[in-house]
Amino acid sequence: MxxxxxxxxxxxxxxxxxxxxxxxxxxxxxxxxxxxxxxxxxxxxxxxxxxxxxxxxxxxxxxxxxxxxxxxxxxxxxxxxxxxxxxxxxxxxxxxxxxxxxxxxxxxxxxxxxxxxxxxxxxxxxxxxxxxxxxxxxxxxxxxxxxxxxxxxxxxxxxxxxxxxxxxxxKSKEKGEYKIALYNYQPLLVTPDGPIRSLLADNAALEHENKILSSECERLSVGRDHLLNETFVAEATISDLDAECEELRKQLAETAAQKDVLAQANDQLTNALDLAYKQIEAAELHGERVMQSYLQSTVREGLLLKRLNQLTLVAEGLQLRFENLIASPNTFIGFLIDGGWPIASHLAARLECQRLLKAGFNSEYYLKKNADLVNSGMNPVLHFVRFGRREGRRAAFY
The missing domain is CATH 3.30.460.40 (Beta Polymerase; domain 2)
Structure with missing residues (x-):
């Protein structure tokens, strides 16, 4: 129990x-x-x-x-x-x-x-x-x-x-003191000693048959509900599969789009690499040219330095020569030029002018540097011999 x-x-x-x-x-x-x-x-x-x-x-x-x-x-x-x-x-x-x-x-x-x-x-x-x-x-x-x-x-x-x-x-339903039935959708309380007691026996067979039919209906209903549940599950599964398929289609489309993007990126990268290689080759070629130019410039620089040294020596020689040229003539000639004898002074000055002209005295340079002599009418070299040397005026030679 x-x-x-x-x-x-x-x-x-x-x-x-x-x-x-x-x-x-x-x-x-x-x-x-x-x-x-x-x-x-x-x-x-x-x-x-x-x-x-x-x-x-x-x-x-x-x-x-x-x-x-x-x-x-x-x-x-x-x-x-x-x-x-x-x-x-x-x-x-x-x-x-x-x-x-x-x-x-x-x-x-x-x-x-x-x-x-x-x-x-x-x-x-x-x-x-x-x-x-x-x-x-x-x-x-x-x-x-x-x-x-x-x-x-x-x-x-x-x-x-x-x-x-x-x-x-x-009251106790278990002890048979009452029984509940439904009539017109409302409860009906039935007691053993009530006025409808006689109907209970008549209804017993019907209730038994009804229970059998209800049991069969229940069994069929369970089967129907089971089938309905399986149908609902199948429909839900189909719906889920449709959703998964749709999601896979979207993913496939996204993958294809990504593939196209990657292909384009790969092409761009390939082009960029080709361009970079060309630029590297050009840079290497330019570097070689620069190196050659540097070597050539180095050689030229050496040559120029050598030439500069030569010119320096020449310049030093010219400087020495220039200093000798503009230096005062020998004592005797200087004495005659500055002396008081006109004929001797004239001849000595003439000899000195000839010497300077042979050395390449530049008359134009002398007048350019000494503008006060332009309108004097005096010969530039003669002026230098008689006055310019003592006055410290600048002279030049070709």
Whole structure:
């Protein structure tokens, strides 16, 4: 016999799970709502905790429950449909459960639709449960165990709707004290001594047959859901492959473009290298020419230096000759020129002028350097002999 889930364990599950799903608009329902509303606690004989939550949060619920350490097998009963989830975990070596009834909502509806509800036949429309939104929303906050928990707007009305007018009386479904059916999308509480007891026997065969048919429908539904899941996975895989192909096409195009760019860069580099080689060859040729020119200039410089030395010697000889030429004549001639005998002075001056002219006396240079003599009418060489030498005037020879 399975161990009974304690109130303490159910209370622990209620508080821990509600803490992580309250922002999803989840709220306690069914037996959990009955216990909190009627007794302010979890029902002592309850074996799980029940929540209502919008089916759009199914994936989030699965993730949050696993983060809390719960186990959820999405591929097996009862988690194989979009309308219900059951999470299980061990507390003090006892399996505990939290049930999530995933309802549908539409802005055009005055109700929410619960396909799973008490009966667990989501594919049988007559066994769907519809609950008026005015009983549920907006949620109201009530404190339990020191924690604020949001309940339906009219919790008493909800309990009466689910469990009948005498919902405040304690009854046990496991002991056969009542049974819940659905009629016209609403709960119908059936008691063994009620006015419709006689119908239970008549319905037994139909229920048995219905269960067989429901089981077959369930099996087919599981197969259909499995095929749908495989189809979704295949479509997602195809979409991913298409995206990968498109990405590969882009990469291929980028690679081709990069190849063209690299080819152009390679051509440019080749041209640059060719130009560099040509420039190097030209530089080497120019260097050789410069070296040859340098060697030639060095030779010419040597020749010029040699010629300069020769010219220096010539210049020194000319200087010496010049100094001899402009030096005073011999003492006797000088005496006659400067003496007081006119005929002797004239003849001596004439002889000296002839000597200087033979040596190459430059009369034009003498007049150019001595402009005061231009209009004197005196012969330049005679002036130099008689006056210029004593006055220190400059003379030149060819």
């Amino acid at each position: 399975l161990a009974t889930v304690s109130q303490e364990s159910n209370r622990e599950n209620l508080l821990q799970v509600y803490a992580v799903i309250k922002d999803l608009g989840a709220f306690p329902f069914f037996g959990t709502l009955l216990g909190l509303t009627r007794e302010g606690d979890i029902l002592s004989h309850d074996d799980d905790v029940d929540f209502y939550v919008n089916m759009s949060h199914r994936t989030t619920i699965i993730r949050l429950m696993r983060e809390l350490g719960f186990t959820l097998d999405e591929g097996s009963y009862p988690n194989h449909t979009p309308y219900f989830l059951q999470a299980q975990r061990e507390i003090r070596d006892v399996s505990t459960y939290v049930d999530f009834y995933l309802y549908e909502d539409n802005d055009d509806w005055q109700f929410i639709l619960d396909r799973w509800n008490f009966l667990g036949n989501p594919h049988t429309e007559k066994e769907h449960l519809r609950i008026d939104k005015s009983m549920l929303f907006p949620l109201v906050t009530t404190k339990f165990f020191g924690v604020d928990i949001r309940l339906p707007a009219k919790p008493d009305k909800c309990c009466q709707f689910l469990y009948g007018d005498d919902w405040r009386e304690r």
